Amino acid sequence: MNIILASGSPRRREMLATAQLEFTIMSVDIDETPYDDESPTDYIQRMVATKAIAAITKLNEEYKNSLSTPCTLSPPVNTPFIILTADTIGVLSDGKTVLVKPTDRNHAYSMWQQMSDNTHQVWTAVQATQVILTPIDTSSDNDHVSNADTMALQIVWQQQIIERTDVTFIPLTSGMMASYWDSGEPADKAGGYGIQGLAAAWVTRINGSYTNVVGLPLSQTLALINHATKVNNAIEP
Numbered sequence: 693m694n695i696i697l698a699s700g701s702p703r704r705r706e707m708l709a710t711a712q713l714e715f716t717i718m719s720v721d722i723d724e725t726p727y728d729d730e731s732p733t734d735y736i737q738r739m740v741a742t743k744a745i746a747a748i749t750k751l752n753e754e755y756k757n758s759l760s761t762p763c764t765l766s767p768p769v770n771t772p773f774i775i776l777t778a779d780t781i782g783v784l785s786d787g788k789t790v791l792v793k794p795t796d797r798n799h800a801y802s803m804w805q806q807m808s809d810n811t812h813q814v815w816t817a818v819q820a821t822q823v824i825l826t827p828i829d830t831s832s833d834n835d836h837v838s839n840a841d842t843m844a845l846q847i848v849w850q851q852q853i854i855e856r857t858d859v860t861f862i863p864l865t866s867g868m869m870a871s872y873w874d875s876g877e878p879a880d881k882a883g884g885y886g887i888q889g890l891a892a893a894w895v896t897r898i899n900g901s902y903t904n905v906v907g908l909p910l911s912q913t914l915a916l917i918n919h920a921t922k923v924n925n926a927i928e929p
């Protein structure tokens with residue numbers, strides 16, 4: 693089954709590619725502001741659902757304009773495919789304080805000070821959304837509408853998984869934080885660190901999936917894709 697990874701994260705691409713799956717990439721932009729009193733897990737589950745809707749909206753736009761612009765993926769009509777979305781955050785040991793991408797050096801320092809000599813959680817949610825491209829209702833007076841204008845994606849099935857890994861850091865000195873910030877690595881990562889990069893030296897222990905920390909719990913995601921494929925076989929006549 694065709695897969696679209698709706699993510700701008702290079703780590704997610706690399707990990708999915710290691711599974712030797714064929715997939716297409718697109719990126720989506722959404723508002724990532726948490727709601728007041730939203731729990732960390734509610735937040736990431738909402739994020740993956742919102743990213744999926746943003747991907748569907750963007751693809752529908754592409755299908756509408758497909759006579760003039762190329763599409764990310766042009767599946768045959770009524771052939772299902774999967775849109776994968778993911779979201780990763782850190783959470784302090786209080787279970788409430790969320791660690792997101794640092795907005796600046798001070799923000800990163802304040803997160804790292806709280807993670808220093810302590811264990812935090814990393815949570816990733818992944819959503820598989822199965823969609824099909826179908827002709828939309830043109831029963832009114834749509835004689836002049838071109839074929840591309842009459843196609844839209846419909847959701848046929850969706851499921852989320854959520855995964856937690858506990859990560860323990862060594863005591864961090866201000867010198868360590870300063871040189872790590874200057875490396876440029878922290879900027880685009882939840883909690884302002886990459887376990888797969890220089891921050892590996894900060895980690896004494898992890899409990900749970902390593903790939904979950906890097907942004908895509910791989911074996912669990914592959915099981916989800918597998919499940920989606922079986923569901924599809926069951927749906928198809």
Ligand SMILES: Cc1cn([C@H]2C[C@H](O)[C@@H](COP(=O)(O)OP(=O)(O)OP(=O)(O)O)O2)c(=O)[nH]c1=O
Binds near residue numbers: 703719779885
């Ligand atoms: C904790 C940690 C996070 N990260 C990354 C994974 C994610 O890319 C990022 C968390 O941000 P996300 O908002 O989950 O993802 P993203 O903005 O990078 O990509 P998209 O929304 O387009 O899918 O942090 C690491 O690479 N290593 C780590 O050790």
